[in-house]
Amino acid sequence: MLLEKSDIEALEKNHRSNLINSIAGFKSVNLVGTISENGLSNLAIMSQIFHIGANPALMGLLIRPDSVNRHTLSNIIQNKQYTFNHIQENFIDKAHQTAARYDDTVSEFEATGLGTVYLKNFKAPFVKESNIKIGLQLEERIDLKINGTVMIIGSIQILEVPNDVVLEDGFIDLQKAGTITCNGLDAYLSTHKLKRFSYAKPDKALKEMSY
Amino acid sequence: MLLEKSDIEALEKNHRSNLINSIAGFKSVNLVGTISENGLSNLAIMSQIFHIGANPALMGLLIRPDSVNRHTLSNIIQNKQYTFNHIQENFIDKAHQTAARYDDTVSEFEATGLGTVYLKNFKAPFVKESNIKIGLQLEERIDLKINGTVMIIGSIQILEVPNDVVLEDGFIDLQKAGTITCNGLDAYLSTHKLKRFSYAKPDKALKEMSY
Numbered sequence: 001m002l003l004e005k006s007d008i009e010a011l012e013k014n015h016r017s018n019l020i021n022s023i024a025g026f027k028s029v030n031l032v033g034t035i036s037e038n039g040l041s042n043l044a045i046m047s048q049i050f051h052i053g054a055n056p057a058l059m060g061l062l063i064r065p066d067s068v069n070r071h072t073l074s075n076i077i078q079n080k081q082y083t084f085n086h087i088q089e090n091f092i093d094k095a096h097q098t099a100a101r102y103d104d105t106v107s108e109f110e111a112t113g114l115g116t117v118y119l120k121n122f123k124a125p126f127v128k129e130s131n132i133k134i135g136l137q138l139e140e141r142i143d144l145k146i147n148g149t150v151m152i153i154g155s156i157q158i159l160e161v162p163n164d165v166v167l168e169d170g171f172i173d174l175q176k177a178g179t180i181t182c183n184g185l186d187a188y189l190s191t192h193k194l195k196r197f198s199y200a201k202p203d204k205a206l207k208e209m210s211y
Numbered sequence: 212m213l214l215e216k217s218d219i220e221a222l223e224k225n226h227r228s229n230l231i232n233s234i235a236g237f238k239s240v241n242l243v244g245t246i247s248e249n250g251l252s253n254l255a256i257m258s259q260i261f262h263i264g265a266n267p268a269l270m271g272l273l274i275r276p277d278s279v280n281r282h283t284l285s286n287i288i289q290n291k292q293y294t295f296n297h298i299q300e301n302f303i304d305k306a307h308q309t310a311a312r313y314d315d316t317v318s319e320f321e322a323t324g325l326g327t328v329y330l331k332n333f334k335a336p337f338v339k340e341s342n343i344k345i346g347l348q349l350e351e352r353i354d355l356k357i358n359g360t361v362m363i364i365g366s367i368q369i370l371e372v373p374n375d376v377v378l379e380d381g382f383i384d385l386q387k388a389g390t391i392t393c394n395g396l397d398a399y400l401s402t403h404k405l406k407r408f409s410y411a412k413p414d415k416a417l418k419e420m421s422y
Binding site for chain 2: 019027057099101181191
């Protein structure tokens with residue numbers, strides 16, 4: 001099917017949301033861990049997460065301030081530290097359940113039964129079950145006027161990853177780590193390696209790298 | 212392994228790049244199609260692509276202006292229109308090859324043998340082989356001072372997707388469409404459905420949705 005802008009605008013709201021969230025492609029879905037000034041932890045599944053740069057090591061996160069994720073945003077702004085935790089198949093259901101609109105006094109860690117762990121002296125909580133944990137420090141907040149979304153840029157302060165999934169060249173084998181991806185708002189998928197290629201150069205055939 | 216900020220900063224450049232690009236999770240890798248004022252088409256594989264919002268339908272793209280992708284950026288700024296094209300397994304090698312630093316006079320469409328197609332009166336070229344095609348209009352450019360990256364926000368003007376991968380509720384089955392994902396800078400993976408869940412509510416068990 002071919003849809004133009006006016007066709008997309010005419011779609012029913014949830015239909016459009018499913019379509020446009022899916023067409024964006026596979027996403028980096030993570031559990032975002034934060035803590036409030038009062039010490040209440042919060043955990044929220046989010047998929048608007050992306051690589052910004054490697055040096056310095058930066059990641060981006062988009063949040064709608066009026067959404068169920070408003071507490072994550074206010075905790076990040078108050079506390080400046082927050083965590084991204086990769087999701088594996090064995091806790092997808094608990095991860096998805098963190099999206100429920102719990103009362104302000106409820107921690108999604110307790111509500112879903114996911115475990116809390118703290119690394120070094122980092123202030124925000126990590127998910128115990130998560131194989132890959134990233135601790136970030138708020139560097140910049142950019143308000144996107146075009147749709148009222150807030151972009152949070154954070155620098156990686158600490159990371160934990162199993163030794164046996166990191167190759168000699170630094171590449172992390174996410175499939176081996178069990179990290180899943182998502183399609184749209186609510187579907188979760190595992191992955192299967194196809195190919196890893198050498199650096200592309202004009203007039204030179206690609207080499208396949210085994211891993 | 213546990214790495215802190217100083218450990219990450221001390222890593223060799225390519226090692227750090229592989230590590231930080233991988234830890235960001237699975238990415239939406241697309242071929243970005245553009246055309247210059249002089250009519251030279253350009254095609255570049257990029258993975259810093261993300262959903263910004265469904266209403267209006269917006270997507271984001273990050274580009275380093277000093278990189279091999281500088282022509283994509285200048286074409287978007289000149290022409291205002293550009294395309295995202297999902298990648299399938301049967302042309303991963305050609306897609307990866309678009310990352311080579313070709314001469315300014317060479318179109319990556321011709322160099323790699325990927326086909327060009329135009330939809331309606333949209334000015335930028337789409338990839339013929341791609342099952343899912345998205346045409347975008349430049350809405351906003353935000354320069355991220357923190358690392359010199361440019362963020363391009365575009366509104367979806369047109370999209371093409373096979374009928375048989377769109378469910379009744381608008382959800383696009385990306386696995387069925389053959390869309391792949393990527394790990395780090397150079398590894399490509401197919402996906403395998405695990406679960407799709409109902410909307411999460413407190414004190415209500417999740418339902419699994421079949422698709």
